Amino acid sequence: MRKVVIAGNWKMYKTQAQALEFLQGFMLELDNVPEEREIILCAPFTDLALLSKNLHGSRVQLGAQNVHWEEAGAYTGEISGPMLAEIGVRYVVVGHSERRQYFGETDQTVNLRLKAAQKYGLTPILCVGETKQQRDAGETEILIYTQLEKALVGVDQEKLIIAYEPIWAIGTGDTCEAKEANRIIGLIRSRLSNQNVPIQYGGSVKPTNIDEIMAQPEIDGALVGGASLEPQSFSRIVNYQV
Numbered sequence: 001m002r003k004v005v006i007a008g009n010w011k012m013y014k015t016q017a018q019a020l021e022f023l024q025g026f027m028l029e030l031d032n033v034p035e036e037r038e039i040i041l042c043a044p045f046t047d048l049a050l051l052s053k054n055l056h057g058s059r060v061q062l063g064a065q066n067v068h069w070e071e072a073g074a075y076t077g078e079i080s081g082p083m084l085a086e087i088g089v090r091y092v093v094v095g096h097s098e099r100r101q102y103f104g105e106t107d108q109t110v111n112l113r114l115k116a117a118q119k120y121g122l123t124p125i126l127c128v129g130e131t132k133q134q135r136d137a138g139e140t141e142i143l144i145y146t147q148l149e150k151a152l153v154g155v156d157q158e159k160l161i162i163a164y165e166p167i168w169a170i171g172t173g174d175t176c177e178a179k180e181a182n183r184i185i186g187l188i189r190s191r192l193s194n195q196n197v198p199i200q201y202g203g204s205v206k207p208t209n210i211d212e213i214m215a216q217p218e219i220d221g222a223l224v225g226g227a228s229l230e231p232q233s234f235s236r237i238v239n240y241q242v
């Protein structure tokens, strides 16, 4: 049985004060969310310790947005698995297209980060997805297969989440058709050795389209950017109707 996982990715948004304000509204809206839905907030590093304290004993889990592959070392600006695990972080986004585009992330470094996350007890959320240009050129499938193949060398598929995020749908309001996302996610699953890996869709997920997205049989959850920043909109998403 595959788990449903809804994760908010706050990207580089929210000071500590704003994070606490979010929780005040959001935590009130979780009473009716079915227990089997995993809810994660992937927050900026500076919010994590505070959120960890405030989420203690709640059903909301904490995620980070990056992790280095070494335990410690001279890597200015990076963060290690033990540092995240120590403060109660359980998940980490790896290989997000914004990391690939702006910070030189490659399939090789993604692979190193995935293995390090697992080594230190974190469950990575591996992001894959194509650009508009690659989609128009008919390269979507091959690109995703290559990303998966290179990223997953030596990775334990028992402790893994994958997010299909077509880059052209991120932050654009231009959602991938639910049926097309379902098709690609089915193809991703066909390349995995473990059929229970939860696979999310990400890219302009909103309160208005979450029900249709979650109605798709292959889609196990969502990785939500912009719409996870407001308590009302993210709570509607985790309260999706089936």
Ligand SMILES: O=C[C@H](O)COP(=O)(O)O
Residues within 6 Å of the ligand: 009, 096, 165, 169, 170, 171, 172, 173, 202, 203, 204, 205, 223, 224, 225, 226, 227
């Ligand atoms: O990690 C989240 C994705 O990049 C989606 O962002 P978005 O929901 O703002 O399109």
